[in-house]
Amino acid sequence: MTEAALPAVTPTTGTPETPEEPGTREEPETPGPSEPSRHERRKRATRAAVRDAALRLAVRQGVERTTIEQIAAEADIAVRTFFNHFSGKEEAVVAAAAVGAEAFVAEFRSRPPQESVLRAIREAVLVAMDRHDAVGRDHIRALRLMRGTPSLMPQQMAVLTVQEDALAAAIAERIGPDGGPGPGRLGRAVHARLCAAASLAALRIVLDRWLAGTADSDDPPPLDVLRAEADAALAQLAAGLDHPGRPDGG
Amino acid sequence: MTEAALPAVTPTTGTPETPEEPGTREEPETPGPSEPSRHERRKRATRAAVRDAALRLAVRQGVERTTIEQIAAEADIAVRTFFNHFSGKEEAVVAAAAVGAEAFVAEFRSRPPQESVLRAIREAVLVAMDRHDAVGRDHIRALRLMRGTPSLMPQQMAVLTVQEDALAAAIAERIGPDGGPGPGRLGRAVHARLCAAASLAALRIVLDRWLAGTADSDDPPPLDVLRAEADAALAQLAAGLDHPGRPDGG
DNA sequence: CTGCAATGATGCACGACGTGCAAAGTGCTG
DNA sequence: CAGCACTTTGCACGTCGTGCATCATTGCAG
Known part of the structure; x- marks a missing residue:
């Protein structure tokens, strides 16, 4: 499990943003238009x-x-x-917990356009999980902290909402403009947000179950179980909640 | 829209629990085993x-x-x-916001057992919405407050989680014990929670959109629009997110 | 290079918040 | 009625949250 494994509920104990020492880094002559000051x-x-x-x-x-x-x-x-x-x-x-989520959304955006929405999400999740296979002790501890501290829950859910926004925007772009073959009776924006919210909820649930099953062990839990459950939950959403076990056809 | 219209995101400006005046109410001789002290x-x-x-x-x-x-x-x-x-x-x-949710879960529990999970949820939502048709000014103001105050969002999401627990428990009972025809590749508990989380997310999204569309008016918004969108979103979850517009068959 | 505006960090003050503890008030049981 | 359990309350006090002014850094223009 890595920083980019799952959106929202995956903290990192290291930072990809190394704090910069003033004066120790060579400065480009002029910042590009998209480069932060x-x-x-x-x-x-x-x-x-x-x-x-x-x-x-x-x-x-x-x-x-x-x-x-x-x-x-x-x-x-x-x-x-x-x-x-x-x-x-x-x-x-x-x-x-929010650190890895941007990478997940970026991965979703880069999926081939012919993939269905939920298929693309599933693939992006698997890619994110496969990015690194190392599961550190500190990382598991952080996950357990999140799970075991009720006072953190509101803010965790709030982080999830921010990421839902980002994923919904990406999905809306993928679906394309209204008027296309897309969302049926629901408008495009509602459909996009529904896909985002449901998918993130599925990931949250699956991660929670996975952590619950590892509560008493210091060993890194089997990551393939988590991977399989995440994929199955997303497949279920794709295929329909009233059709348990149906192949998703996506 | 009433107290029991939608779970979680529906506050009430009145209280169904009237504060009791000490000494002004006749006491039963002995409280029953389920009666609160x-x-x-x-x-x-x-x-x-x-x-x-x-x-x-x-x-x-x-x-x-x-x-x-x-x-x-x-x-x-x-x-x-x-x-x-x-x-x-x-x-x-x-x-x-949590006041009406127990009634919603109770309504879900009382749906006929032959209904599918999502069908039962849809019917319970519609029943809850139909309970009262009056939409008060105070009520709309409360809803708008919730929507327009970012600092409330974490706690709103936390309330949703509590209700997700309750609905998931009800769904798990409906599905029945593991080993039945139920959840396919996912375990019963995960499937139940997935249904609960996705449904509540759908209701949250639809209510948010409905409120957004009424932001500039003091008039009560058209409730049938909300009803239709809620039903459509839940139907979509039932039928599969990768199948926009598909009849849910539930 | 200098001057200036913008921006983030900081110190300070102070009201609001959050918690532990003990006392007072209320309700229940034998 | 006495004893016990539970809720409310007052109090103390450390912690938190915010406004405000000042300082330091940065970027830009002349």
């Missing part, structure tokens, strides 16, 4: 540092015993700055 | 009073400008007591 990059780096510090502390000592002051100290910022980035510690802890 | 009834009444006060104040002046002290005063309790019931003001405001 230094301001923007520093801001993102600070945010990532805070997010990762929050998760580290929460894994180490539990969310309830983690204070914002500790997070700020760990990230080497002022407490006041913490609130420039997050509304509270739960949001910071959970923010790590 | 007075302790329990008082606790529930307090909770309902707080919840309703929170929603009233939030509708009146906005969530951000509503303090816990105001809510406590409005509900005539101590601030300390507020925290015996809710973790924060957002949870209190959103708690009203």
Whole structure:
């Protein structure tokens, strides 16, 4: 399981956004039109540092015993700055869960256009899972933290909603403009969002079950079980919830 | 639209749980085994009073400008007591959204056993919507508050999760024990939860769209549009997301 | 290079929030 | 009635959240 394994509910204990040391990196002469300014990059780096510090502390000592002051100290910022980035510690802890989701949506966008929506989602999920096979202890601990801390649940669900937005937008583009063969009685936007929401819910459910089945072991759980269940749940959505076991035909 | 119209995202501005005046109600000689104790009834009444006060104040002046002290005063309790019931003001405001959901699940449970899962859900939704046809101004205001206040979203999603639990349990009972004809490649529990989560997501999405379409009007929105879209979305889940427009056959 | 505007970080103040604890009030049982 | 369980309450106090002004960094124009 990797950072990009599943949207939303998959935190990372490392950061792909390495905080930049001022002055230690060679600067391009002129930033390209789509390249973030230094301001923007520093801001993102600070945010990532805070997010990762929050998760580290929460894994180490539990969310309830983690204070914002500790997070700020760990990230080497002022407490006041913490609130420039997050509304509270739960949001910071959970923010790590969002890290891999952009890659998942990008993978979905790059699927061949002839694949059906749910087929493309299924493939994107499998690709994301296959990206790395290493399952680290720290990673499992973070997942378990998320699952075992009720106070994190609202923010986890909120993160899921943001990702639902992104996936729905990608699906809407895939379906194409209204008037096409697409969504039948539902409008395109509703259909896209329905696919996104249902798929993400399926992934959430499957991940939760998988983690539940591994609660008492320090060993990395069998990833192929998770992979198979995710695929089966998505296939079920494709084929129809009133038709259990039906081949999805997608 | 009524209290029981849709699960989770439908608040009420009145309370079906009338706070009891101590000493003004005749007591049965002995509480039955399933009848709540007075302790329990008082606790529930307090909770309902707080919840309703929170929603009233939030509708009146906005969530951000509503303090816990105001809510406590409005509900005539101590601030300390507020925290015996809710973790924060957002949870209190959103708690009203959960009021009608038990009735919806009960309606689902009472559907004829030969109906498919999604058919039973569809029928329960339609029954719940038809229970009352009056759409009050206060009610629409509450719905719009929920939609227009980002800080409420995590707690709204959390409420949805609780109701997903309840609906999934009901669905699992309906499906029957594992080993039956039921869920195919997915286990019974996963299938039940998948149905619950996807259905509730559909209702959430449809309600959101409906409210978006009524944002600029004080008039009650056309309820039959909401009814039709909810039914169409659930039918789509029944028939398969990769088969837009397919009759659901359920 | 200098000046200026924009932006993020920071210190500070202070009201609001969240929690533990003990006391008071209420309800139930024997 | 006494004892016990449960809910509410007052209080203390650390933590949190926000507004505001200042500082530091960055990017741009002249």
